[in-house]
Amino acid sequence: MSDGSDRIYAKPHSQLAGFRFDQQVVDVFPDMINRSVPGYGAIIHGIGQIARTQVTQGSLVYDLGCSLGAATHAIRRGASAQPDKIIAVDLSESMIERASAHLDAFVNPIPVQFVCADIRDVEITNASLVVLNFTLQFLAPDDRQALINLIYEGLNPGGCLIVSEKIHFEDQSVQSLIESLHLDFKRANGYSELEISQKRSALENVLIPDTLAQHYQRFTKAGFEHATTWHQELNFCSMVAIK
Ligand SMILES: C[S@@+](CC[C@H](N)C(=O)[O-])C[C@H]1O[C@@H](n2cnc3c(N)ncnc32)[C@H](O)[C@@H]1O
Numbered sequence: 001m002s003d004g005s006d007r008i009y010a011k012p013h014s015q016l017a018g019f020r021f022d023q024q025v026v027d028v029f030p031d032m033i034n035r036s037v038p039g040y041g042a043i044i045h046g047i048g049q050i051a052r053t054q055v056t057q058g059s060l061v062y063d064l065g066c067s068l069g070a071a072t073h074a075i076r077r078g079a080s081a082q083p084d085k086i087i088a089v090d091l092s093e094s095m096i097e098r099a100s101a102h103l104d105a106f107v108n109p110i111p112v113q114f115v116c117a118d119i120r121d122v123e124i125t126n127a128s129l130v131v132l133n134f135t136l137q138f139l140a141p142d143d144r145q146a147l148i149n150l151i152y153e154g155l156n157p158g159g160c161l162i163v164s165e166k167i168h169f170e171d172q173s174v175q176s177l178i179e180s181l182h183l184d185f186k187r188a189n190g191y192s193e194l195e196i197s198q199k200r201s202a203l204e205n206v207l208i209p210d211t212l213a214q215h216y217q218r219f220t221k222a223g224f225e226h227a228t229t230w231h232q233e234l235n236f237c238s239m240v241a242i243k
């Protein structure tokens with residue numbers, strides 16, 4: 001039985017498979033993401049604050065790639081208007097199972113519908129807020145623009161999209177400096193060199209980061225006229241685009 005601490009890569013793996021959001025990741029996910037992503041807690045808190053003004057009466061809210069629903073619960077706590085519901089989508093059955101099982105522990109009048117599906121197949125409509133919190137980076141790069149276009153079309157006027165991502169820097173010196181600071185962050189959170197290097201290999205070709213410029217170009221191409229980065233810590237940032 002797991003105590004919730006992430007030791008997935010603590011022992012040498014003879015064959016390293018690509019990273020997957022399976023049951024063993026579900027069992028340690030909160031610990032893993034907090035120890036791996038600088039600013040994760042602040043971003044979840046900020047999503048709740050953005051929800052306070054952005055979520056509108058009778059609209060729909062989408063949490064795409066919801067994992068265990070951390071952003072969903074922040075939105076429920078933060079929203080000051082009553083949306084129809086939050087549609088929280090994830091492709092991992094294990095994630096959706098665990099998120100659904102724990103829903104009743106969070107008492108709140110805003111209904112949540114957990115859906116196990118590919119976010120590329122979800123119909124987005126009447127949306128006041130759409131969240132992609134560290135999800136877009138796992139989609140094939142060629143599929144990213146089409147998803148942002150669909151989200152733009154499904155947002156109500158004034159509606160907003162939050163995209164949090166691991167980012168890559170075009171400038172090699174900046175990339176190496178920030179990357180080494182991120183490795184220090186992981187070490188300071190108790191990950192060994194073996195854990196860090198095995199996780200890095202597992203994420204190769206699975207998590208493909210864009211540059212900030214690529215994100216902004218994508219927003220503009222979809223039709224968004226307003227976008228900014230509202231949070232950044234090292235190579236992890238959160239952007240907001242408003243229709
Ligand atoms: C880093 S986690 C997201 C964390 C979560 N949003 C949070 O705030 O805690 C990425 C999630 O995206 C999901 N995912 C990746 N590709 C997906 C896709 N094509 N459709 C639906 N979910 C996807 C994974 O299963 C995983 O649970």
Ligand SMILES: O=C(O)C(=O)C[C@]1(C(=O)O)C=C[C@@H](O)C=C1
Binds near residue numbers: 033036037166199207
């Ligand atoms: O880039 C890394 O080293 C990570 O561990 C990042 C990351 C992410 O951004 O989603 C990858 C997988 C886990 O979900 C937790 C964190």
